[in-house]
Amino acid sequence: MKWRVNVTVRLKEGLNDPEGRVIGKALRNLGYAVENLRVPKYFEFELESESPEEEVEEMCRRLLANPLIHSWEYRIEPVS
Amino acid sequence: MKWRVNVTVRLKEGLNDPEGRVIGKALRNLGYAVENLRVPKYFEFELESESPEEEVEEMCRRLLANPLIHSWEYRIEPVS
Numbered sequence: 001m002k003w004r005v006n007v008t009v010r011l012k013e014g015l016n017d018p019e020g021r022v023i024g025k026a027l028r029n030l031g032y033a034v035e036n037l038r039v040p041k042y043f044e045f046e047l048e049s050e051s052p053e054e055e056v057e058e059m060c061r062r063l064l065a066n067p068l069i070h071s072w073e074y075r076i077e078p079v080s
Numbered sequence: 081m082k083w084r085v086n087v088t089v090r091l092k093e094g095l096n097d098p099e100g101r102v103i104g105k106a107l108r109n110l111g112y113a114v115e116n117l118r119v120p121k122y123f124e125f126e127l128e129s130e131s132p133e134e135e136v137e138e139m140c141r142r143l144l145a146n147p148l149i150h151s152w153e154y155r156i157e158p159v160s
Contacts (some may be wrong), residue, residue: 026143032135033128042122048113055112063106
């Protein structure tokens with residue numbers, strides 16, 4: 001069966017996000033009252049699988065994220 | 081008023097996403113039946129604003145995206 005998947009990979013609480021800090025500062029310099037800007041990694045893909053949750057969890061651990069520094073969440077929905 | 085915002089910035093249809101292609105290939109090499117993997121840019125932040133939709137749209141045009149090659153969508157919800 002085929003699924004549409006998206007995965008969001010965030011740095012764990014308390015870890016620095018230098019890219020986010022720079023972008024947040026640039027937006028404030030343009031006059032926007034932005035705070036706590038973060039730039040998670042975000043992946044979208046289709047997956048052919050009989051056990052999509054298990055496979056996506058495994059993909060995160062093996063390749064998409066680093067369990068030491070990241071947390072992740074995903075959304076999986078059937079492709080109609 | 082304060083808002084929690086996320087913005088997803090995607091390459092327009094038909095434009096190459098080299099990072100996505102490499103990650104998709106790596107996942108297939110690990111045995112996952114992944115297709116059409118894309119890596120949109122994704123931003124999360126808080127915004128103090130009286131006209132958040134207008135400001136976020138403007139931020140996309142001015143800094144977060146390049147209107148020539150990107151499309152974008154955002155979600156804006158009040159911070160409780």
